[in-house]
Amino acid sequence: MKAAPFAYVRPSSLADAVGELASTDGGGKVIAGGQSLTPVLAMRLARPDTLVDINAVEELGALRTRGGVLEIGATVRQRRVEHDPISRGVPLLGLALPWVGHRELRSRGTVCGSLAHADPAAELPAVACCLDAEITVTGPAGVRTVPARRFFTGAMTTALGPDDILTALSLPIAGRGEGFGFAEIARRHGDFALAGVATRVRLREGGSPEATVTAFGVSDRPVTRDVSAELASVLAGPQDTAERIGESLPDVLSEAAGQLVDTDGDAHASRSYRRRLFRVLAGRELGKAYERARRSADEVST
Ligand SMILES: Cc1cc2nc3c(=O)[nH]c(=O)nc-3n(C[C@H](O)[C@H](O)[C@H](O)COP(=O)(O)OP(=O)(O)OC[C@H]3O[C@@H](n4cnc5c(N)ncnc54)[C@H](O)[C@@H]3O)c2cc1C
Known part of the structure; x- marks a missing residue:
């Protein structure tokens, strides 16, 4: 299929771009890289009457x-x-x-x-x-x-x-004592994820680490949760490694999985499979984030 006809404008200032979009009374759409919008237009899932190209701004x-x-x-x-x-x-x-x-x-x-x-x-x-x-x-x-x-x-x-x-x-910008992790499972590389996680661990002097996980592909939007208590519950001391944390954490992430993963199952994965993916990925990537946070803290202090 081809896109339905539309007008095209390419303003060179932000004020003009805002003005052009407002003048369409809700019928216009911004185009930036076009990598998502072009297929949407070609399949006629959207029929904007005007495209406001912001690339010259x-x-x-x-x-x-x-x-x-x-x-x-x-x-x-x-x-x-x-x-x-x-x-x-x-x-x-x-x-x-x-x-x-x-x-x-x-x-x-x-x-x-x-x-x-x-x-x-x-x-x-x-x-x-x-x-x-x-x-x-x-x-x-x-x-x-x-x-x-x-x-x-x-x-x-x-x-x-x-x-x-x-x-x-x-x-x-990341500060001292911060570490991060990221992983996803997709059917093929480049496909959208069945489930994925972004993690952040921040070490606090004299306190237990702060840990955050954001899951995607498991709900109607990215979902974020503080998992500091879960991480603290598996930490054992200087012998902690990313691998050991990655093995222990999935067992204590069941409640988080139940809260965060609420998508209906589809042809690719059921809800319970996505919950399992979340627990394993989050455990692993929180373990890596913790190890990187420790390394970052050591690097600055040596
Ligand atoms: C085969 C294929 C595989 C892909 N795989 C992935 C993937 O694995 N992960 C992933 O994240 N993405 C994936 N994408 C999407 C791709 O990364 C897009 O680049 C991205 O989602 C949209 O960026 P864009 O600049 O191309 O936006 P566009 O296509 O130009 O716009 C996308 C939408 O955002 C709106 N928009 C864009 N910029 C603005 C703005 N500044 N202000 C207001 N509205 C705006 C547009 O109006 C439109 O509705 C894939 C796309 C294809 C075709």
Whole structure:
């Protein structure tokens, strides 16, 4: 099939892009990398009357650090983030990006487009939620920021209004004593995940570690939970290794699995299989995150 006819505009300033979108009375759509939107148009799952191409808006192409965050503008390609040394400040991005589709798709697809598209099995929304990132949105009423954990409101649904443009994602730069993990299970590499996890562990001086897991592909949106108590319950002391934690944790993650994994089963996996995948992946990746956090703390203090 071919896309239904649409008008196409390519404004060169953010103000013009917002104006063009607002002038369509809800009938317009932003196009960034086009890797998700183009198939949607071709299958006529959406029939926007106007496409607002934001790629000529220079200010949306920035990839920079400021004030302790990595800021990724709306037209920054996933491949650029994957390879730019500036992204090393956010190690979870480096762990997650190779899992996003295929290299060719990442050459065009944008990080922000993936957030706006909000596929429940997508990797980057989970990264944003795990890190408690902030999303900047610009609309006719001005600029606002939305915490990533409140941005995703359902399957392919977000806090964006019809006239809003997602202008940037701000991710916290990792600090001393932080470690991360990421993994997913898909039928083939490049497919959307049956289940996946992003993890973060932060060591606190004199206290027990803070641990967070975000699961994706298991609900209608990425789902995040504090699992500090679960991690603390399996820690045994200096002999802790990623492998040992990865073996012990799945047994204590049953309650978390029951809460977080609520998707109906489908042709690829039942709900109970996804719960099992979650427990195993989360255990393993929390173990790795813990070990990396310890290494990060040691590196800075030696
Ligand atoms: C074969 C295939 C496999 C894929 N596998 C994966 C995968 O494993 N994991 C994964 O996460 N993704 C996957 N994708 C999707 C891909 O990563 C897309 O690049 C990404 O989801 C969307 O980014 P984009 O820049 O191409 O957005 P577009 O296609 O341009 O837009 C997607 C949607 O977001 C909206 N949008 C985009 N940018 C903005 C903005 N700045 N403000 C407001 N709305 C905006 C558009 O209106 C549209 O509704 C796959 C795609 C294909 C075709």
